[in-house]
Amino acid sequence: MFWRKDGEELHEDVDHGEILPNNDGSFQMSVDLNLSSVTPEDWRRYDCVFHLSGVKDDIITKLDKAKIRTNWVDSSNITILMVVLAVVLIAVIGFTVYKKKKAKQPQTPPVNSSELSERLNPETTQHPAP
Structure with missing residues (x-):
């Protein structure tokens, strides 16, 4: 088994693999x-x-x-994978920063609706007469 270019046998850039037996008595080889x-x-x-x-x-x-199979890698697939990984990493970092900032903010206790109305419009709130 060998490679040719324009009908001439090649010796450079050629790697002769081993001859390996198959289970059925045949063999395989690669060049x-x-x-x-x-x-x-x-x-x-x-x-x-x-x-x-x-x-x-x-x-x-x-x-x-x-x-014929090659071991070439399509660089466009690698580029797409790198962009997707970068977006995911940015999203994770952003979410982590958001959660830390939210945790540091002082928490106000929950307010019922009448208290909220009084806080927002103190002049409209009716007070009982003395």
Whole structure:
């Protein structure tokens, strides 16, 4: 198994993994290609070749984003995650500050409606005659 570019076998930026046995008697192997310096337009120039001893034709797979998995991380997803975490952190800090300020304010005892009316409009409150 190997990678080619424009029909030529690649040796740089290629990592040959181990050959590992499967439970059914078959095996698996990997040959990783580092694409960090390859532009998406150049992907079509690369293919992976699997040559099996005793088999006439090689199995050739063109490098195609839809068919080949990569370990690239989409930076837009990371940016969205960071913004969401920042908003949550700001909300938590704001709520904590609000609760601390509210706890420090002096608490007034509850007032019934007639006392409140008297406090707000003392001249309209009727007092019993002497």
